[in-house]
Amino acid sequence: MVPGGIKDGTEGVIGAGKAPLYRIERAQQLMQREGVDLLVVVGSESYRYFTGEARERACLLIPQQGDAALLLPESEIHSYGGEIKALPYAALPQMLSQVNAFASRLGSKPRVAVIAEASTPLYMVEHLANALPGFEIKVARRIITALRMHKDAAEIRALRQAGKLAKEGMSHAIEQLRQGTTEALLAAEVECYLRRQGAEFARVGVNSGERSTSPERTATGKKINKHEAVVISISVAWEGYFAEMSRVATLGSAGEELHRLHGVYLKMLDSALEALKPKAKVMEAEKQATFLAYEHGYGELYPGGFIHGIGLGVQEAPYYEAYPEDALLELDANASLAVGHALLASPSAGGVRIEETVLLRDSRIEVLTRFPRDIAEV
DSSP: OTTTTTOSOOOOOBSSSSOOHHHHHHHHHHHHHOOEEEEEEHHHHHHHHHHHHOOOEEEEESSSSOOOOEEEGGGGGGGGGSSSSEEESHHHHHHHHHHHHHHHHTTTOOOOOOOOOOSOOOHHHHHHHHHHHTOEEEEHHHHHHHTTTTOOOHHHHHHHHHHHHHHHHHHHHHHOTTTOHHHHHHHHHHHHHHHHHTTTTEEEEEEGGGGGGGGSSSOOOBBOOOTTEEEEEEEEEEEEEEEEEEEEEESSSSOOOHHHHHHHHHHHHHHHHHOOOOOOOOHHHHHHHHHHHHHTTTTGOOOOOEEOOOOSSSSEEEETTTTTGGOOBOOOOTTTEEOOSEEEEEETTEEEEEEEEEOOSSSSEETTTTOOOOEEOO
16 A cells, blocks of 8 residues: 555555566566656556456556555456455546545655556546646556566466467468358358367458458458468467467469569568567567568568567567667567568569567577468468
8 A cells, every 4th residue: 555545535445366466566666767656557458467357447556666556347346356455436537536546645746657558548548637637647658668578487378378379270270271261251260269279369360362462461251262372360369468370371272473472471581580589679670571572572562560579469569660669679588579470462472471479588589389381282
C-alpha cells in the first residue's frame, strides 16, 4: 500500500493469491530512472504481463515506491485471485476517481506515465488525461519496452509452446490443401484445429494467386487453383504469448519464377538471422534483407518491415514499421522476434513470405517455428 494508506474513494482494498510481483519491482526501478511517480496500466497486454491475468477492463496502478493497486469492475472481483490488492469500481467515472485519489497521495504534482496499446480505446486515454488535471502525464513506452523485450523463463515456455502450435497448424494446413477448396475454408479448418489443440487465439491468412501479392493476411471465398502461389500465415497464442510463421505452397508444381523469388527470400531470411544477436540493432538486419531484395531485382515492390518483436503482442517492440526509433534499440539476449514479416512480390510469380518466430540466445538463434522452408508442392 502507498504510504499513508488508500482513502478517499480507494478504500475497501481486498487481496488474494499470487502474481509475478518481481516484474512490478523491475518497473519501479525503471520508473525511478525515468522520473515517473505513477504508472497507469490500461493496456490489456501489459496488464497481463504484470498480473498473469487476461482482462479487458482492469486498471493497474504502480507507484514508484510502495505496493501496486488494481482497479476491477465489481462484477469481476470475485474471480480475482492475485496477490496485488484489488479495488472494485462500479463504472468508468468511479474508476477514474480512484486513479485521481491514488495519484494525489503521491504528492502535489506527481509525474504520471500511461501504458496504453493499439487495442486500448482512445476514449480511455482521453478520460485518464481529464481525470488528472494539472498532472504531468506522458506515455510510458520506454519503460514497458525495456521490460517486455527481455523474456523471462515463464514467457519463454509459453513462446515455445506457441511455436509448437504454429508448426502443427502449418503441417495441418498443407495436409488440407487440395484443389477446389477456398482460402476461407482452409483458414477456418486450421483455426479450428489450433483451437482444438489448446490455442488461446488463432488467426490464419491464406492468400492465393493474384491475392498472394497482398501483404494483408486474409482469406476470402476465392478457390485455390493449380500452380499458383499460396501464402499461408499463422498467428497463434498460448497463454497469451504469440508465435507467427508463414510458408508458401502450391497445388502441383511451382513455376520457375516463383522458385526464383522464393530463393531470394530464403537468402534474405538467412542474412537477417545471421545479423541478429545480442547488442545488435534491428536496422542492421533490415538493411541486409532490403539490400538483397534490390540486388535481385525485387526492391521496387518490397515494402520493408522484415522484423518485429513478438510476445504478448503479436507485434511489439522492436516494431520498426510503427516506431522508426526502434531501429536503434539494442537487442538483448532472450528477445523474441518475428523474422520474415514482410512480403516479397512479383507480378508474374505471386508473393512469398517465409516467417519464423525466434528467440535470441547468448550465442545462437533458437528458431521456435522450425519447419521445412521449401515450397510445399502438394
